[in-house]
Amino acid sequence: KDTVKIAFIGPLTGGSAAAGVGGRNSALLAVQQRNADPAAKYTYDLVVLDDECKPNVGVQVATKAASDRAITAGITHYCSAVGIATVDTYAKFKLPVVVWGAILPEITYGNDYKQIHRVNGTMINEGRLAAKFLTEQGAKTFVVIHDTTDYGKGQNKYFSEFLKPTGGEIVATFPVSPDQQDFTAELTRIKELKPDYVFVGGLTPLGVRVRSQMDRLGIDAHMAGVSGIMTSGFIEGAAQSSEGTVSFHNGAPLSRYASGQAFSDAYAKAGFREDPDAYGPFAYSAANLIMDAVEKVGPDRAKITEVLNGTKGYKALVGEINFDNHRQNIVDANVYVVQDGKWVYWPDSDYGTGKRKLAGK
Amino acid sequence: MRSTNLDAAIATGAPPQARSLPGTAAAILVPLAAFGALAGLLQVHEQWETGLLVLAFLAALVLLDRSRAGRSLAEACRTQSGIASTSAVLAALALLWTFREDHYSLLMVATVALYAVAGVGLNIQMAFGGIANFAAAAFFSIGAYTAAVLAGHTGLPHLLVLAAGGVVSALIGVVMLLPVLRTRGHYVALVTIAFGVLLRTLLEVNDTFGGPQGMKIPGFAPFGSDFGDVATIAGFDVSFYLPYALAAAALFALAFLAGRMLERSWVGIAMDAVRTDEIAASAFGLSPARWKATAFLTGNVLIGVAGALYGMMNGFVNPNGAGFGESLIMLSIIVLGGLGNFWGAIVAGAVIIILPEKLQSIQEYRLLIFAVVVIAILRFRPGGILPRPLRTLGRQQGGAS
Amino acid sequence: MDMGILAQHLFNGLMLGMVYAMIAVGFSLFFGVLDVIKFSHGDVVSVGAFAALGGASAIGLLVDMPGLSLLFGLLAAIAVGGLAGVVIGGTLVLPLRNAPPVNVLLVTLMAGTILREAIRLGVPNGGNPKPFPVLLPQWQITAGSFSIGFDSVLILIAGIGIILATHLLITRTRIGLAIRAVAQDVDVARLAGIDFRRTVLGTFALGSALASVAGLMLGLYYREVNFSMGLVLGVIGFAAAVVGGLGSLLGPILGGFLFAFVQTLVTIVLPTASAYKDVVAFGVVIALIGLFPTGLIAERSSERV
Amino acid sequence: MTALLACSGLTKRFGGLVALDGLDFAVAQGETIGLVGPNGSGKTTFFNVLTGLYSPTSGAASLDAVDIFGKSPQSIGRAGVARTFQRCRLMLDQTVFDNIALGVLRAKPLGLLSTLFRRGRLRADLDATIARAHQLACRFNPQLGAALFRPAGDLTMIDRRRVEICRALIANPRLLLLDEPSAGMTPDETRRLMDDLLAFREEAPHLAVVLVEHEMDVIRRVSDRCVVLNFGRKIFEGLFDAMIEDREVQTAYLGSGQ
Amino acid sequence: MSTGEIPGPRQLSVKAVSSGYDRADVLKQVSIEVVPGAVTCILGANGAGKSTLIRTVLGLNRVRTGEVRFGETVLNDMPTHKIVALGIGVIPEGNRVLPRMSVVENLQVGGLLQSDTRKVAARMEEMFAIFPRLKERRSQLAGTLSGGERSMLSIARGLMTEPELVVIDEPSLGLSPLFVSEVFNIVRRLKESGMTILLVEQNVRQTLDVADHGYVLLQGRVVASGTTAALREDTELHRAYFGVH
Numbered sequence A: 001k002d003t004v005k006i007a008f009i010g011p012l013t014g015g016s017a018a019a020g021v022g023g024r025n026s027a028l029l030a031v032q033q034r035n036a037d038p039a040a041k042y043t044y045d046l047v048v049l050d051d052e053c054k055p056n057v058g059v060q061v062a063t064k065a066a067s068d069r070a071i072t073a074g075i076t077h078y079c080s081a082v083g084i085a086t087v088d089t090y091a092k093f094k095l096p097v098v099v100w101g102a103i104l105p106e107i108t109y110g111n112d113y114k115q116i117h118r119v120n121g122t123m124i125n126e127g128r129l130a131a132k133f134l135t136e137q138g139a140k141t142f143v144v145i146h147d148t149t150d151y152g153k154g155q156n157k158y159f160s161e162f163l164k165p166t167g168g169e170i171v172a173t174f175p176v177s178p179d180q181q182d183f184t185a186e187l188t189r190i191k192e193l194k195p196d197y198v199f200v201g202g203l204t205p206l207g208v209r210v211r212s213q214m215d216r217l218g219i220d221a222h223m224a225g226v227s228g229i230m231t232s233g234f235i236e237g238a239a240q241s242s243e244g245t246v247s248f249h250n251g252a253p254l255s256r257y258a259s260g261q262a263f264s265d266a267y268a269k270a271g272f273r274e275d276p277d278a279y280g281p282f283a284y285s286a287a288n289l290i291m292d293a294v295e296k297v298g299p300d301r302a303k304i305t306e307v308l309n310g311t312k313g314y315k316a317l318v319g320e321i322n323f324d325n326h327r328q329n330i331v332d333a334n335v336y337v338v339q340d341g342k343w344v345y346w347p348d349s350d351y352g353t354g355k356r357k358l359a360g361k
Numbered sequence B: 001m002r003s004t005n006l007d008a009a010i011a012t013g014a015p016p017q018a019r020s021l022p023g024t025a026a027a028i029l030v031p032l033a034a035f036g037a038l039a040g041l042l043q044v045h046e047q048w049e050t051g052l053l054v055l056a057f058l059a060a061l062v063l064l065d066r067s068r069a070g071r072s073l074a075e076a077c078r079t080q081s082g083i084a085s086t087s088a089v090l091a092a093l094a095l096l097w098t099f100r101e102d103h104y105s106l107l108m109v110a111t112v113a114l115y116a117v118a119g120v121g122l123n124i125q126m127a128f129g130g131i132a133n134f135a136a137a138a139f140f141s142i143g144a145y146t147a148a149v150l151a152g153h154t155g156l157p158h159l160l161v162l163a164a165g166g167v168v169s170a171l172i173g174v175v176m177l178l179p180v181l182r183t184r185g186h187y188v189a190l191v192t193i194a195f196g197v198l199l200r201t202l203l204e205v206n207d208t209f210g211g212p213q214g215m216k217i218p219g220f221a222p223f224g225s226d227f228g229d230v231a232t233i234a235g236f237d238v239s240f241y242l243p244y245a246l247a248a249a250a251l252f253a254l255a256f257l258a259g260r261m262l263e264r265s266w267v268g269i270a271m272d273a274v275r276t277d278e279i280a281a282s283a284f285g286l287s288p289a290r291w292k293a294t295a296f297l298t299g300n301v302l303i304g305v306a307g308a309l310y311g312m313m314n315g316f317v318n319p320n321g322a323g324f325g326e327s328l329i330m331l332s333i334i335v336l337g338g339l340g341n342f343w344g345a346i347v348a349g350a351v352i353i354i355l356p357e358k359l360q361s362i363q364e365y366r367l368l369i370f371a372v373v374v375i376a377i378l379r380f381r382p383g384g385i386l387p388r389p390l391r392t393l394g395r396q397q398g399g400a401s
Numbered sequence C: 001m002d003m004g005i006l007a008q009h010l011f012n013g014l015m016l017g018m019v020y021a022m023i024a025v026g027f028s029l030f031f032g033v034l035d036v037i038k039f040s041h042g043d044v045v046s047v048g049a050f051a052a053l054g055g056a057s058a059i060g061l062l063v064d065m066p067g068l069s070l071l072f073g074l075l076a077a078i079a080v081g082g083l084a085g086v087v088i089g090g091t092l093v094l095p096l097r098n099a100p101p102v103n104v105l106l107v108t109l110m111a112g113t114i115l116r117e118a119i120r121l122g123v124p125n126g127g128n129p130k131p132f133p134v135l136l137p138q139w140q141i142t143a144g145s146f147s148i149g150f151d152s153v154l155i156l157i158a159g160i161g162i163i164l165a166t167h168l169l170i171t172r173t174r175i176g177l178a179i180r181a182v183a184q185d186v187d188v189a190r191l192a193g194i195d196f197r198r199t200v201l202g203t204f205a206l207g208s209a210l211a212s213v214a215g216l217m218l219g220l221y222y223r224e225v226n227f228s229m230g231l232v233l234g235v236i237g238f239a240a241a242v243v244g245g246l247g248s249l250l251g252p253i254l255g256g257f258l259f260a261f262v263q264t265l266v267t268i269v270l271p272t273a274s275a276y277k278d279v280v281a282f283g284v285v286i287a288l289i290g291l292f293p294t295g296l297i298a299e300r301s302s303e304r305v
Numbered sequence D: 001m002t003a004l005l006a007c008s009g010l011t012k013r014f015g016g017l018v019a020l021d022g023l024d025f026a027v028a029q030g031e032t033i034g035l036v037g038p039n040g041s042g043k044t045t046f047f048n049v050l051t052g053l054y055s056p057t058s059g060a061a062s063l064d065a066v067d068i069f070g071k072s073p074q075s076i077g078r079a080g081v082a083r084t085f086q087r088c089r090l091m092l093d094q095t096v097f098d099n100i101a102l103g104v105l106r107a108k109p110l111g112l113l114s115t116l117f118r119r120g121r122l123r124a125d126l127d128a129t130i131a132r133a134h135q136l137a138c139r140f141n142p143q144l145g146a147a148l149f150r151p152a153g154d155l156t157m158i159d160r161r162r163v164e165i166c167r168a169l170i171a172n173p174r175l176l177l178l179d180e181p182s183a184g185m186t187p188d189e190t191r192r193l194m195d196d197l198l199a200f201r202e203e204a205p206h207l208a209v210v211l212v213e214h215e216m217d218v219i220r221r222v223s224d225r226c227v228v229l230n231f232g233r234k235i236f237e238g239l240f241d242a243m244i245e246d247r248e249v250q251t252a253y254l255g256s257g258q
Numbered sequence E: 001m002s003t004g005e006i007p008g009p010r011q012l013s014v015k016a017v018s019s020g021y022d023r024a025d026v027l028k029q030v031s032i033e034v035v036p037g038a039v040t041c042i043l044g045a046n047g048a049g050k051s052t053l054i055r056t057v058l059g060l061n062r063v064r065t066g067e068v069r070f071g072e073t074v075l076n077d078m079p080t081h082k083i084v085a086l087g088i089g090v091i092p093e094g095n096r097v098l099p100r101m102s103v104v105e106n107l108q109v110g111g112l113l114q115s116d117t118r119k120v121a122a123r124m125e126e127m128f129a130i131f132p133r134l135k136e137r138r139s140q141l142a143g144t145l146s147g148g149e150r151s152m153l154s155i156a157r158g159l160m161t162e163p164e165l166v167v168i169d170e171p172s173l174g175l176s177p178l179f180v181s182e183v184f185n186i187v188r189r190l191k192e193s194g195m196t197i198l199l200v201e202q203n204v205r206q207t208l209d210v211a212d213h214g215y216v217l218l219q220g221r222v223v224a225s226g227t228t229a230a231l232r233e234d235t236e237l238h239r240a241y242f243g244v245h
């Protein structure tokens, strides 16, 4: 069998390493499974590169992957800032890539590059659902805390935008730096404002801190977050206070996916030290999507691009993948809630079924 | 021009040493070997190969320092710096030509060269002017943002855009001058750290310059044609990064020459004097403020120009690049290279920028390994890889003077 | 704004200031003995937090006695932090004593990276935030809209106590005298019978243990620790130390509280611009250095011609 | 003789301490004054105030009728005052030449552009200055001349003092201030240094020198006139022989031993 | 050091010692004996190695060959702080003070080996009695003192512990004639109080007046030694010192 090289790029060091390593493990799992499959026409080799979640480093490794003729396709980027900085590079070198975790809409919608695909949804989905769901729950007043990266700013933008028509009101918005430790000043203000919900547009560390410190200051508002906090790290970090936190994520729970259980089992069996994290399943699906394309047309960048462009009704771990005309997968976001130390799909949860009520007001 | 023995004795304070054939050979070979090693580093893929190269490099450093032969090699390069520089230039060109089709390697080389240009600027500020600039990346980014605004939104010729990057970076530096000139040491360090954090946060929070996403920058098109579109030179297929790498190398050569000329002149002595002893310098009629400001602003010009070209090469700029961490990387380069030694910036740039990339295969452990390597180098060469030599002046300048 | 909220802000600010001050005091100790910036200082905070976490959890597994866990957590923080200080001081800083100060800075920066990465890679799932066990009584003190945990009050008092104790140690004791003497002239200090190495390493141990205990306190207060928590704190601690003035230990304390005060004030006065609080705080730092070139508590000039 | 330097009522306070107390002081062209006084009597402070390193509290000072009172060190340096320091202030990492060259820098073209683009002129200028520095250094010590491009930190104490003096001399000052140049030297070395200085004086008859010394033999040999300070005030002014006979000077400064 | 029974005065002896800085040896096979209760002086031109000898005795430079003893104790490779704790007071070359500390604090540092704070305070008063100038300047930062005042402080600091042996390197540097005499008077008084003194000085005449024994160093070797009366007549001394060739 010939060997086909596929690049995986994500943050393996620095603050977002947990997600990056989870994604890498998942993609690696897909490759291992495929290589163990006697029916596969090729042997696959995953070239793992670290973008450090830094755009300039991202461009370097993207160039490295894209200019290496032996690399046929890429599973790329978790960080939006890096994802958006590298699209030109992939287009220039005509390397087909599938984004596995960055959720900034502009990565697919901001250009017309045939090479750029994305299996995960964008923050538009998450924001829309968040506004709809929370107002349906009867929430009227909100406070937004978001970090000042593309991620947080974007989440804030879409959430506020979609909230307007629903009649919900944002009483205050606090942009904060992603590595800020202390939120007591902001939260004391929030305590004064008495909102129904605190909406957090940021990643796990931010979510953990806001959640724990809300407790500390005796704030009884609910907390909702976005996919950035939907990690086991959030629950581990915020411990008891995480209970009842709501999050929106553009994927369904593993248990809802047809092959979700199989993935969990295989992942556990493969002996990775780290969790797959929220976006692991997307990396896994992206890897399979690419390998299937290679199986179909061989290791040829142009042909693979074409195959990927036409993806419709592809059965993947994360459900059916359909690319729209911007090669963006159409996914629905889902609501999750922390129940007894686990992220539970809202409809399945005691909160969703009405057995329990969210604590606080 | 041959000097008489007596002159030579005056000049070097050492017994006169004729320009010997082995010495000349050494001055030619050492830069060749260094660039050969760089080519090797760019070429290798396997982790053990990288490891071997690093070990060889460390061993070479030790030999250069501790063995008689090593010391005479170093001495030869120093006394015949003209020959050594010429050899280095040719070796660099050969290296670029060898890698002419290799996008990635050229990108790395160009990056190293541009960081080294900034390194020359930073050296002028720190090693000459004595101003610890912990915001180099901020000024580098200011250059890039300037390029984004001017090249993206005006028709200004791109060579002028480069210059503007330097000028704007220096102008913004003026804002910091007052506190910088009033104080020194750790206090200056703090002023620059604060400025870097401030600028980065401001760029990110405020959306005027694109907020966290930053801005796109058109490719460098100095004479009307975009470097990004270059695909062949003289009939050879080349990467579009080749012209960038050449431009970056040329910029480094210019910065190097300018820096050298400043160092070996009254200006260099004045800066050294003001840095080492402000009181003595001012008693002899030098104005410390003037020279600190000169060093700081000149340095900023170089950093800004380098940043502008870097921005155009990468095609974008965003606030991340202005952060404290990035500034520390630039600082690391000049400290590791040897404060005040311009060649050091190239060598250390290769270590700091290329080495982590080459360690990709050990993935999440690479930062750890990298940190260990840097510590190892500094632990055994406290002055950096290539410490700054004593100033040579006038008749004493050997080689191609 | 009602009084309760005001009091709440005041308390938050004090707490934050105490944390900054503790880190700043450590920085200033290092300047004190060797005139170096030890950039790994922030990461020692994280190391201390994780050491405390480890110590406390280990005991927590055996017996359910929060007091004992706390004690072990504290001991672990002091031991590991102190050790980190001694190792960094002994293997990296002392051998580079005669090199330019920026080299020390770079080396300690790298040492910080090693500490940080070691936590991330060494602790299971170390890249994610970790909850810190609740080890102090959970009583809540509530008065109108003012509400704080009794534990916060304890932490604040302990923190201020530690800072004052350090201050007294440096200014009032023979050890303090020895530390300051070493800083100024190694030979003279030796000739006065001071063991140079021990004094320097002792100071490193002390400063690092301080940072480490600050890490423990952060864990207790925020109930969450993570491997990169020290990074920003390091920068702020440094800023506080310098803007306050390196000449005395009071400077860093003042600087710490000032920094916290500015940050809190911006959030209160301009809530929507709270993202600018670092811009404002660092802007204030620059302006203050412009006005007070050697810090708020100015160094007495000891230079002569 | 017209006064080159004229100070009147010069006062410098450090907090409550009056280090200089209404000092009147004049030096004529070509004159060498021995400035003596007990430790802490304000001699170095006088130099520091004169050269602008300390800002004076009150008084007046002029050099050749140009006001230099309270001016910046740079402008006073440019006006033609050069000095050595009581505690050696050399750049030990830099070469001996760099140290000496500091003395002439203010007269050199220091523009960035001219530095970059007029290399020929610069090189000629450098060579000329190197030759001059070499010649100066050699008259003090031929070996010092040979060590012109070695780090100043390699030199012995006495050579470092010589470098300081060369640095001051190469500046072609009108007024030279020497602060205890012989401190730490053996009698022989002191004698040689004074020989060198006297020889230099022959060639520069207009140069005025103020010499601070605790070594009475030196003062006797080189000074035309002596001034004695005590607590920042002038307690004696006159010829050497009169000075050592003066009761006040004896009790305050010389002690019974002399 | 002031614990236990008071030992009889110990003798410092340097036997065939070589030492130096990173490169070649500065001291070559130097041997000297410091007689208890007497003043021993070391003379020699600039750069002869006098200070190096003292640094070597005190452990600031390593003994490369030979042996240094204080009484029964071998000082080779002993760290400086332990050596001085044996009862040696040092007044180092170049009137070094701790610049960012006040005069009082400088003296306290000198008294660190003495754990009884009352004794330190009493000793400080004695020093102030000798150098009233220091008392006037007691809270001034040492870095801002005049050259001579620093010398005084450096001397006073070295005497704070009431040592058994005092090592003095060029104390009169930068002092006015009045104070130079005063310093030699102090040396005399110290000797009368039973201390042993090792003195390095450039002021040959007054040194020979107070010293009992002396050594002359020339380029790192002892070229003459003996009682001061004998040394006065020694041509080597004149050669090494006054440059009579």
Ligand SMILES: Nc1ncnc2c1ncn2[C@@H]1O[C@H](COP(=O)(O)OP(=O)(O)OP(=O)(O)O)[C@@H](O)[C@H]1O
Pocket: C303, C304, D014, D017, D019, D037, D038, D039, D040, D041, D042, D043, D044, D045, D046, D086, E137, E140, E144, E145, E146, E147, E148, E149, E174
């Ligand atoms: N910056 C300063 N701050 C406080 N006091 C000072 C300062 N500079 C000098 N003094 C004091 O002023 C007095 C005069 O000092 P100065 O150095 O002028 O003495 P001097 O005559 O040169 O003595 P010496 O012969 O010992 O060098 C001294 O008592 C000194 O302590």
Ligand SMILES: Nc1ncnc2c1ncn2[C@@H]1O[C@H](COP(=O)(O)OP(=O)(O)OP(=O)(O)O)[C@@H](O)[C@H]1O
Pocket: D155, D156, D157, D184, E021, E022, E026, E044, E045, E046, E047, E048, E049, E050, E051, E052, E053, E093
């Ligand atoms: N730190 C050092 N590094 C290298 N060489 C040194 C150092 N200090 C002194 N030397 C050299 O050692 C030799 C002896 O110096 P030393 O200071 O012992 O002389 P000295 O007799 O005390 O002279 P002085 O009367 O000037 O104090 C000199 O040649 C000097 O250059």
Ligand SMILES: [Mg+2]
Pocket: D043, D044, D045, D086, D179, E146, E147, E148
């Ligand atoms: Mg003086």
Ligand SMILES: [Mg+2]
Pocket: E050, E051, E052, E093, E169, E170
């Ligand atoms: Mg000596």
